[in-house]
Amino acid sequence: MKKYSILLYYCYTSIEDVEKFREEHHLLCLELNLLGRIIIAHEGLNGTVSGLVEDCEKYMEIVKSDPRFADIDFKVDYSDTQGFTKLHVRSKSEIVHSDLHHINPRERTGIHLDPEEFRKLKNDPDVVLLDVRSNYEHKLGKFKNAVTLDIENFRDFPDKINEIEQYKDKKIVTYCTGGIKCEKASAYLLEQGFENVYQLHGGIIKYGLEAGGEDFEGKCYVFDNRIAVDVNTVNPVVISNCFVCGTHSDRMVNCANPECNNHVPICEKCGWEMEGACSAECKSHPELRPYDGTGYYQKQTNGYNPYKGLQRAKVLK
Structure with a gap:
């Protein structure tokens, strides 16, 4: 346990x-x-x-x-x-940065599909799976045959609506890591005139935990120390390549150069040879962070103190 x-x-x-x-x-x-x-x-x-x-x-x-x-x-x-x-x-002003402040998912959003419903629907020829995550996430792992968008941040999603117009006559099923981005993404698609809009409830993570992750290719990028996790226990494959040498690798690393901090796959061999850097230029950076084999670095927090400013009595007895 x-x-x-x-x-x-x-x-x-x-x-x-x-x-x-x-x-x-x-x-x-x-x-x-x-x-x-x-x-x-x-x-x-x-x-x-x-x-x-x-x-x-x-x-x-x-x-x-x-x-x-x-x-x-x-x-x-x-x-x-x-x-x-x-x-x-x-x-903050939003719980996920989208700049879609006018959209309230509690009022209107895509039809939620639980993991098993999604598994049964995903291969329907009338269905388009739409990945609403950022580039570094879907390059590491995505659903088989999914449509991906060239976006650095979720707030860029509305700018890509013209690329999705061709699928207006299809059933659009959005997905993301945990489901939160899909709430506003699917609502925005409905606002833009798409009629058959669905979303994977609970995202990739819930689908992996409850339905085996079938047809999710690669690994899922996560926002904790693990960086990337396995999802598919049914038919897993590796789809990403080492950023340095090009060999198949799904070992996600943050570049050891803090000014770069690039999120890319780097195989273990190159990781150690490059000291966690994604390029020779980054390897020679004067502020290169010590590489411990994980490629995870805690962001600098400018002296953030979790106890600072707390004035109320403790909520637990």
Whole structure:
């Protein structure tokens, strides 16, 4: 039995006093010794955290006991180690950066498909699978025959609508890592006149956990220390190549040059030879970070202190 849980979740719901809730939620995570990243906005909650299995169980129980989050869908994976090294609970204008502030997924969004429904529908000739993630994510792994977009960030998605127009007569099924981007992506497609719009509920991660990940090719990029995870236990293949030597590799690395921080596959041999850098230029950078074989580096946080500014009494007794 693995010691730690890694939770991935979101919930579109109305949060009136964002700062008050942020502080209370921050205290909750501190009490439960959870690490990770949580974003809170007026439109809802988005997070990925890790901690001891029993602490994560308590966290999920407390969150779901709040009527605002009663329907929240936690994707739960397990690990031998902590998934994060720090805790950040922050308030922002959106729970995922899209610049689609006018869209409210609680009012209108694509039809949700559970993993088994998605598995049965994905090979229908009238279906188009649309990956709404960034380049570095879908280059590492994607569904077989999926349409991918050349975007660096999700906020670029609306700019690609002309490339999707050709599929207006098809059933469009959007997917992403955990489902959150699809809520606004599918809603935006409906707004733009697409009629048959669906989304994979719970995203790639839930599909892998509950339906075996069939036809997901490569690995899934995740936003914790693991960087990338296996999804497909049915018919897995490797689709990405080492950025340095070109051999097949799904070993995701962040470039050791902090000014580059490129997210690319680098095989183990090249990883050590290049000291975690993605190019000779990056390898010679004066601020090259020490490479430990993982290719994961904690971002600098400008002295961020998880206890700073906390004024209220502890929420747990």
